[in-house]
Amino acid sequence: MSTAKFFSENYQEARLRFVEAASLLKANLKSFTLPKILAPDGSELCIDTAWVGRADAKVILLCISGTHGPEGFCGSAAQLQTLTDGSIDNLPEDVAVLFIHALNPYGFAYMSRYNENNVDLNRNWINFDDIPKTSALCQELNSLLPPIDKFNEQHFNKALQSLAKLLEKHGGLAVENALGAGQYSIPEGLGYGGKEREWSSVILAEILSSLNPRTQKIAYLDWHSLVRSGTDDMVYLCFNKTDDPLFKRCASWWGDHNIRTEAVAEKWNKGLGREGGRPERHGLVMWGVQDATQACQEVAGGVVEFTDQPLEPLLQKLENMRAMLLSRYFAHNRDLSSEYNQSLYLQSRELWAPSDQSWRELQLQHAQRIFNATLNGAAIWANETSDVETNNE
Ligand SMILES: [Zn+2]
Structure with missing residues (x-):
């Protein structure tokens, strides 16, 4: 199989391919x-x-796809595969598929996990009347970052060294929480969740507000990349609470052993080269989907991460940091014409979506299996769902 027809070279190519494949299927297309x-x-x-x-x-x-910008290289490939491999040519009774391509188009095009305002969209769905406090460690971490306006390899390495020291002092989980939970007070920092709903979030809410009232259930599958936990299977982050029946629903698609908190923490630790439990998160997109849909509509599912082989733990931590620093850099620098920026762009793309053929083939096989299991689960859900009572007054 040639994977080049699914993995695009850049955002523009991914977009054109998505629109073309969806048009061939006579899908109802919209652009924002x-x-x-x-x-x-x-x-x-x-x-x-x-x-x-x-x-x-x-x-x-x-x-x-593309909630985290360049993670869209993998997500878009998975979507394109689904649109063209026959999986949805004959959909089960009462099931429809809604693809959202490049939720963060700026980040996809400019190689940043963050959007045009340096905001992580997967931290943007908090209640802005009740903003989480920024921890001291998060402030310390952000004080070590290179300047935005003058930025070179020396700055990069200096920041990575300081961050490595911080990791040694506080441990991987504490640093990851400080870095990844989402912060709301340092707009030029890492993990910034914004000061209001971002454009992409507003559009997402708009898309969901137009769902037909007969739609009661949403199976949520958000493709992300990349966790270095081994390539046997992807990493499944179900965001339903473990005591919620919707968690069991999700387990019936993706496997209970895959979505249990301990199993996910184990893979995540391996993938990030650290010890500890599952990190804390604010403002996830799936909670936004829950928010934006109606009370009668249930949402089950979560994020599925493409995976790769683990690195040595310290190297792994530093690579993750490097990916974050590059994201922040490209959230603020749009000129991709210089040789330096081009090399950073290509280096980043390799971090989010490796070019190795056999890796891509294996990941697409996983993606196909996971999509079809979710679709099958949606069919079962539809069969169990009775019609909404219509008011015949
Ligand atoms: Zn992600």
């Missing part, structure tokens, strides 16, 4: 254009959606 900022080639930056199946399906499978 990011105001004011263009892609590196001068074209528009868009969130594209494709609806396949009946408009009033009881269950929809909501499949998202």
